Amino acid sequence: MTASHDIERARFAQLNEIANQEIAAGHIAGAVVLVGHKGKIVYREAFGQKSTRPHPEAMTTDTLFDLASVTKVVATSTAIMQLVERGQLKLDDAAARYWPAFGQNGKEAITLRQLMTHTSGLRAEVNGKGRWSDYQGAMQAILADKPLSTAGTTFRYSDVNFIVLGEIVRRVSGLPLEDYCAKNIFTPLGLKDTTFKPEPRLRPRVAPSDLRWGEVQDPTAYRMGGVAGNAGLFSTADDLAVFAQMLLNGGLQNGRRILSADSVTALSNPHGISGQSTLRGLGWDIRSPYSKDHTSSFPLGSFGHTGYTGTSLWIEPKSQTFLIILTSRLHPDGKGNARPLRAKAAAMVASALPMGPAADSITQTGADAAPIMPGSGQADNVDSVRTGMETLKTAGFAPLQGKNVGVITNHTGIGADGRSTIDLLRQAPGLKLRAIFSPEHGLGGKLDEKIASGQDPVTGLPIYSLYGNDKKPTTTMLAGLDALVYDIQDIGARFYTYITTMAYAMEAAAAAGLDFYVLDRPNPINATIVQGPVMDESLKSFTGYFPLPVRYGMTVGELAQLFNHEYRIGAKLQVMPMQGYRRDSWLDETGLAWIDPSPNIRSLTEAILYPGVALVEAANLSVGRGTDTPFEIVGAPWISGYRLADYLNQRQIPGVSFTPTTFQPQSDRYRRQRCEGVRLQLTDRDTFDAPRLGLELTIALQHLYPDSFELDRTRSMFGSRAVLESIKQGKSPEEIQRGWQSRLDEFLKIRAKYLIY
Known part of the structure; x- marks a missing residue:
């Protein structure tokens, strides 16, 4: 990656002022700040001093820093996901499968996923009650320890989790963690200066962590010999930029595949924590007490990690942006504070490169924070989303020119001006609206019964019910049509019948050779959260068309693409996408009005x-x-x-x-x-x-x-028959939920292929 002048340097001039103010305030001695955007480095500067003792040295952009806990995500999480891809690990397996001795003292059920999301129940640090030294001493102390809480019940940030993961990398790959990472991550990426235990030739460029020069500051990693799954990695801003860009590229960098796109998605997929507002990815922080410096400005969907020494990396996929801040805040007296620089720099970058509403402006965290609920009005600054109907209107209805059209819609199909989709299509130039099709609850969305076909008293057009004797358009209904247009507000749950109606209509359109257009609308319960058991295909019905989880985290346009390709429907499908939509938005954050989608969903x-x-x-x-x-x-x-x-x-x-x-x-x-x-x-x-x-x-x-x-x-x-059987067997909710996770992970891989936003 090379520096770019495509974005005027003046847009980031305030970063210089912010960094220099923090140095003048005595919070840090120096810093390197780097911003990447859309595949280019748009800002890179060094400030202040690399060291003040025993003699002053100026900070340079190629300074190496002790990354501290950023090691967890750059090295350990990446290594684990590579081994998962190769079939050598499974995230929902017990860690004891790969390290049998680990299963003693109440740790037998702890999974790799729980270690990666800090929900294992293990203590934060290696138990210091027993005197231990070196790597093996740490391993023995971990084996002898007991969890502080039941796995899967609470979030507790823990270095032990990642020390265990580092040991599992060693056991499964046959290579010490530092050798594995050098061979499979750092060298393939072309990282020049990323390493555990920097060689003597690099030490003149290393910023001292406290008063130590080129040795890891973390006490546990230091006692273990300088290499651990939780800390010990040294790197530069430029190397971290390459790593961050690899993630934004879906795991690919300079023609080398480091991770699969599915693995990258899995790393940043949020995991909710029981009873708490914390959200973690696999190693990565999404929203927690440690992320507030960034999530006060960066939006939901962003992720990153911070390090105790004053390092941080934060990534925002939607805008293709990352922010790297490297300081050595503990030098020289251990009293520095990098948090003000992080918070101010994140706010400045978010304002220079608009990303949408800040995560913490949507949902606050912390014991004294009031939960932000639907309709709270706290996201009023969000610009209104333009639905697929507006996209079609902006295009002058060009895709439908010269066509005889049938529309599948109900009362939720309205344009930004309040006119119905029926009226908009009827009055659109160059096309002829010939038929209306209605789903369950009828055209007005008020009925809770089977519905007969009829005639629209306003337009005189036939209204064909798809929730009566027929649930799929018949050949007679489609006679004379060239295209079907679907515009209905979905609800985001597998068993809501509107999406089955869409799929059945796609099948009928494919059989008749008709074009099929989906006018996309938001998933009202947001399109990032994916939860619940995946349906057994043998239980397919009108309330379950495809093996989806209960919450599938997709828009209806994305679902249409999935149905069409995965079931080989063969529809001539075109999705008219939304404009300005963020998939992590709830409906009340889109600027669109709430309309009851059915009689019994009223808010x-x-x-x-x-x-x-x-x-x-x-x-x-x-x-x-x-x-x-x-x-x-x-x-x-x-x-x-x-x-x-x-x-x-x-x-x-x-x-x-x-x-x-x-x-x-x-x-x-x-x-x-x-x-x-x-x-x-x-x-x-x-x-x-x-x-x-x-x-x-x-x-x-x-x-x-x-x-x-x-x-x-x-x-x-x-x-799911398996879920029902597990309930009958008296299994706990936690155990049953773990049981459905593997199929959920498989669905996430399928889902990733069809995401538009």
């Missing part, structure tokens, strides 16, 4: 709860249909609300709490009968795991009411 809160609560709906329960708050309450005449609420609250399910309630549905199941149950309060939508909620509800009801709860009827919604 964004209910849409978020729906993929969890609906998992138990097929059983003998009321989920609030026939009340004012469907999917915010769950109950039945045979339930004690206080007993169920107490059980569920003790489970500390992330992002949701429960209060006892009574209600009387006016329609649907238990009509006009008194029900007791729980009211759900969504407290943090970013950490909320809807399928986990559904699993916890199911297990609670099976445990408390085994003679009343009809467990077998939940199979169609979970979509």
Whole structure:
């Protein structure tokens, strides 16, 4: 990578001022700051002094720094993912499979994924009660130690996690960590100065960590001989820029494949932590107490890591930007502070290269932070998203010119000016709207019954119901048409029938030789979170067209591409994409108005709860249909609300709490009968795991009411025979969730091929 002048240097002039102010304030002696953007280095500067003792030396851009914990992601996480790609490791295997002695003293169930996401339950540092020295001494101390908490129940940032991972790299590859990384990561990338234990020739360019020169500052890594999975790596800003660009390139750099695109996606895919608002990738930080300097300015979807010595690397994939800040804040007296420089530089870069709303402006973290809920108005600065309909309008409806068109839509299909998709197509020049097709709930979205076909009283056009005797357009319905246009607001859950209607219509269009256009719209519950069991293909139905997880994290246009290619439908598909859409946005952050997509989803809160609560709906329960708050309450005449609420609250399910309630549905199941149950309060939508909620509800009801709860009827919604069998066997929610993770990982690989945004 070479420096670029495509972006005026003046845009980053404030970084000079910020760095010099921090040096003048005594927070740091010097720094190197580098910004990469769209494949080029757009800013690189050195400031202040590399060292002040025993004599002053000026900082230079090629200075090597002790990266401290940035080692975890540059070296160890990358090595682990390479070994996963080669089939030598599986993330959801117990670490003891690869290091059998590790399984003693209560550590037998800890998985590689839990080590990488700091949810293993291990202590933060190697237990210092026993006197140990050298590498093997550290290993023995780890083997003798016990977890502080049950794996998978809490986030605790831990150097031990990555020391264990480094040892597993050694055991599986047959190479010490430093040799493995040099051979498989640093040399293939062409990194010139990235190494553990810098050679004497490099030491004149090394910034002292404290008063040590060229030796790792981290006490544990130092005692282990200078190399550990948690710390010990030295590097320069230029080398880190190459590494960051490799990630932005989907694992490819200068023609060399370091990681697969799927691995890069997996590294930065957020993992919610039980009972906390922390989000971690595989090694990488996404949102935690350690990330606030960056997430106060950089948006959700960005990720990075910081180091104790004053180093940091933060990456923003959407804008193709990364920020590298290297300081040696502990030199000379151990009292420096790199955080103000990080926060100010991140804010400046985010303003110079607009990236969207800052993560912390959308969802705050910390014990004293109020959760930001749907409709809070705290994301009002977000520009409105332009839907696929607006893209089509901007193109003057050119793709449809000369065509006879049928439209599959309902009340959610509206343009930015409030006009319906039907009206917009009917009045568009150069095309003829010939037929209207409606999904479940009808054209107005109000009906909860089978619907007959009819005629639109306004346009006189036929309205063909796809939720009556026919669920797929027939040859008669398609007669005389050249193209079908689909414009319906999706909900983001596997068992919502609108996406099956789209797929069936694509099949019919392919058979008839028609063009098929999808006017894309946002996933209202955001398109980054992917959760829940993947459906067994043998359970395919109108409420489960494809083996999707419960929350698939895709837009309807992306789903159309997936269906078309994975099932070889052969539709002549064209997706009209949105403009200004960020896939990590909830609907209330898009600037688009909420429209009830169906009679019983009346708010964004209910849409978020729906993929969890609906998992138990097929059983003998009321989920609030026939009340004012469907999917915010769950109950039945045979339930004690206080007993169920107490059980569920003790489970500390992330992002949701429960209060006892009574209600009387006016329609649907238990009509006009008194029900007791729980009211759900969504407290943090970013950490909320809807399928986990559904699993916890199911297990609670099976445990408390085994003679009343009809467990077998939940199979169609979970979509997994294995999950149902695990519940019957009495397995814990954590164990069942771990069980579905491998299929979820496989889905993520498929999904990655079809993402547009």
